Amino acid sequence: MAENLMKLEVTTPDRSFYAGVVRMAEFTTTEGDVGIYPKHIPMTMIIAPGILTITEADGTKKQAALMKGFVEITKEAVNILAEVAEWPGEIDLERVERAKRRAQERLKHKSDTDLTRAEMSLRRALVREELSKRM
Amino acid sequence: MASIVDIKRRKASIESTGQITKAMKLVSTVKLQRARVRAEESRTYFNKMYRTVSSILAQSDNIDHPYLKSNGSEKKAVIAVSSNRGLAGGYNNNIVKMIRDSGLNREDVMIYGVGHKAMDSLANRGYHIVSDDSEMIDEPEYEDAVDLGNRVLKAFKDGEIGEIYLAYTNFKNTVVHEPTMIKLLPVEIDPKEKEGEDSKTLMNYEPEPEEALSMLIPKYVCSLIFGALVTSVASENGARMQAMDSATTNAEELIDNLSLAYNRARQGAITQELTEIISGAEALE
Numbered sequence: 001m002a003e004n005l006m007k008l009e010v011t012t013p014d015r016s017f018y019a020g021v022v023r024m025a026e027f028t029t030t031e032g033d034v035g036i037y038p039k040h041i042p043m044t045m046i047i048a049p050g051i052l053t054i055t056e057a058d059g060t061k062k063q064a065a066l067m068k069g070f071v072e073i074t075k076e077a078v079n080i081l082a083e084v085a086e087w088p089g090e091i092d093l094e095r096v097e098r099a100k101r102r103a104q105e106r107l108k109h110k111s112d113t114d115l116t117r118a119e120m121s122l123r124r125a126l127v128r129e130e131l132s133k134r135m
Numbered sequence: 136m137a138s139i140v141d142i143k144r145r146k147a148s149i150e151s152t153g154q155i156t157k158a159m160k161l162v163s164t165v166k167l168q169r170a171r172v173r174a175e176e177s178r179t180y181f182n183k184m185y186r187t188v189s190s191i192l193a194q195s196d197n198i199d200h201p202y203l204k205s206n207g208s209e210k211k212a213v214i215a216v217s218s219n220r221g222l223a224g225g226y227n228n229n230i231v232k233m234i235r236d237s238g239l240n241r242e243d244v245m246i247y248g249v250g251h252k253a254m255d256s257l258a259n260r261g262y263h264i265v266s267d268d269s270e271m272i273d274e275p276e277y278e279d280a281v282d283l284g285n286r287v288l289k290a291f292k293d294g295e296i297g298e299i300y301l302a303y304t305n306f307k308n309t310v311v312h313e314p315t316m317i318k319l320l321p322v323e324i325d326p327k328e329k330e331g332e333d334s335k336t337l338m339n340y341e342p343e344p345e346e347a348l349s350m351l352i353p354k355y356v357c358s359l360i361f362g363a364l365v366t367s368v369a370s371e372n373g374a375r376m377q378a379m380d381s382a383t384t385n386a387e388e389l390i391d392n393l394s395l396a397y398n399r400a401r402q403g404a405i406t407q408e409l410t411e412i413i414s415g416a417e418a419l420e
Contacts, residue, residue: 011180013277013361014173030350031341043339044191046350070351072187081183083277083354 006038007077017085024055043073100125146393153386160379167372174369181362202352208297216303217253218371224378227252229314280361303363304370312370
């Protein structure tokens with residue numbers, strides 16, 4: 001493998017989402033946005049809802065929504081185990097809009113227990129919306 | 136010997152049973168193919184999940200975490216995955232048998248049932264049933280597994296249960312399905328895994344290992360539950376396919392035997408009639 005490339009695998013419970021040789025992977029973790037280049041030190045990170053940007057070997061960029069999961073960086077490869085991952089084409093904007101409104105509604109009324117849940121679902125909706133807009 | 140009419144009736148009835156079993160076999164073959172693809176597609180995820188969690192635990196021997204030690208409760212939760220429909224050979228019964236022979240004390244076991252069949256017969260044997268999620272086995276979705284996983288994890292955190300087991304049928308291939316029981320919590324890692332190569336590279340965590348574990352272990356539990364559901368569905372259809380295949384073969388064998396008996400009886404009747412005619416004619420001479 002060339003010097004500046006690394007293996008990236010994105011796996012979800014129901015499919016192998018992406019597998020390939022890439023230059024860089026960018027995503028959001030619980031600690032903030034990160035970009036991973038080859039030869040990163042081994043690390044495990046928890047994913048927060050955000051956009052995954054993959055820069056492939058030939059420089060083309062691919063984007064996808066990445067919701068929950070974790071990343072394991074080893075010497076050989078970067079493994080992303082995601083519970084939910086979607087390409088822009090797979091996002092149903094109408095559903096996103098509904099989810100967004102519902103979440104905002106809940107946040108307004110502050111039905112206390114569901115607050116974190118509503119917040120999470122609002123964040124997911126916003127990520128999906130953002131990604132669809134970029135395309 | 137049974138009369139010709141009786142044999143004929145019996146044969147017709149077996150024939151229609153044979154048709155049903157044959158149709159069921161075809162249906163489960165199709166379902167098996169689909170379930171198998173799903174099971175295989177999801178397998179990579181679980182293998183990776185298991186490997187990652189094992190390697191984290193292997194490197195962090197001294198982590199003191201609630202998920203890694205018993206909370207003192209005697210109660211043991213068993214998630215029993217079976218099917219909603221029977222006619223699948225020993226599939227459901229094997230799960231029941233495994234739970235019964237697991238050495239767990241019946242009074243301490245709390246059953247989280249997925250699939251009516253094993254759950255009902257466990258209930259008949261006096262096991263305590265906590266919840267029924269039978270509808271999720273029809274079309275297992277990851278969200279279902281998360282939902283069930285969160286409930287058992289909550290019970291574990293609240294100290295209602297001290298250990299969590301998962302009983303399911305592992306799909307090895309079309310003919311081999313193994314009833315399997317694994318311990319989900321407290322997490323126990325095979326000592327062999329600890330000596331793996333992975334443990335030699337030093338892993339960094341962001342956030343800290345304790346915090347990372349609190350997030351990873353629920354995911355680990357949920358993904359194992361989902362894996363168990365998917366692989367069990369494949370096993371169920373495989374088991375049903377086999378059961379229906381042998382039922383069809385048996386029906387064909389019975390029909391063959393009955394055809395033979397029927398032909399003999401018919402021939403016997405003809406011979407008898409002939410004898411009667413001939414002897415009648417002779418008596419007239």
